[in-house]
Amino acid sequence: MKTIIFNPFERYTENKLLFFGVLFTLIGSYLGYVFEARFDGVLDLHFPGVPTHFKPVIDNLINIVSLFLVLFFLGKYINPKTRIIDILTSVLISRFPFYLLTFINYQNFSADLGERILASIDTKNLQNGVNIAPIDMVVMILIAGITMLFLVWFVILLFNGFKIATNSRGTKNNLLFAGAIILAEIISKIILTLIN
Amino acid sequence: MNPKLPINCPSCEKALSVSQLSCGNCNTTVSGNYILPLLLQIPEEEQNFILQFFLSSGSLKEMAVQMGKSYPTVRNKLDDIIEKINQLKSENK
Numbered sequence: 001m002k003t004i005i006f007n008p009f010e011r012y013t014e015n016k017l018l019f020f021g022v023l024f025t026l027i028g029s030y031l032g033y034v035f036e037a038r039f040d041g042v043l044d045l046h047f048p049g050v051p052t053h054f055k056p057v058i059d060n061l062i063n064i065v066s067l068f069l070v071l072f073f074l075g076k077y078i079n080p081k082t083r084i085i086d087i088l089t090s091v092l093i094s095r096f097p098f099y100l101l102t103f104i105n106y107q108n109f110s111a112d113l114g115e116r117i118l119a120s121i122d123t124k125n126l127q128n129g130v131n132i133a134p135i136d137m138v139v140m141i142l143i144a145g146i147t148m149l150f151l152v153w154f155v156i157l158l159f160n161g162f163k164i165a166t167n168s169r170g171t172k173n174n175l176l177f178a179g180a181i182i183l184a185e186i187i188s189k190i191i192l193t194l195i196n
Numbered sequence: 197m198n199p200k201l202p203i204n205c206p207s208c209e210k211a212l213s214v215s216q217l218s219c220g221n222c223n224t225t226v227s228g229n230y231i232l233p234l235l236l237q238i239p240e241e242e243q244n245f246i247l248q249f250f251l252s253s254g255s256l257k258e259m260a261v262q263m264g265k266s267y268p269t270v271r272n273k274l275d276d277i278i279e280k281i282n283q284l285k286s287e288n289k
Binding site for chain 1: 264269
């Protein structure tokens, strides 16, 4: 069970991983449409509070391509035997936690919460302080905690997939991997800003 | 049960060498100082992996199916053993 959740790349064939990776991407994009989410960056998920239509599909494509290209070139640098399919399946499968996270905006729950919190801040007179309802505060902290856990899950999945795809070891390679994620985030952000 | 061939000294953990061989039929013994062949210097699990690789005609894909592991996992294991053997080779020179 632990292997399936954190490291399916160790056991399953590339065909199975590719099938489920594509399936997750399609379902995730649909969930993005249903729950009005934007995957506006490799490490981002936002609920703008307005219908997002087909934008989650484009977001996902850009995120997947950005992450894939950066990790593939790094993989080839670490180990010339690195295969395209192994990096691609790592990227596709690792994004699963982001798709699950869209459920926190069920019936616009997260977007409404964000609006209520923003409305409770008196921007004209900050000296009045913030009057957030205690229940909203608790829910916000809970959502932040869940989001962090899912983000960690995403990084663990991607790290394990990349490690198996490249046979990467050592601190230097781990730092390069971290740098690659940040670079992919920057690239995806730039592209998404340009096309929106 | 076949006893495992010890490859490292239980006292100082350095590699062991063969100092005596005997014939099970006529009890002739040969003494000397022989270094263990490279393949015997790696753990039994890795020796079995190499044997499996040989028996599946060098097909990592077939091995992956037999072991219930993914292709890159099996390839990484082979790469690690190759690295280890290369290291032993340079140490034995």
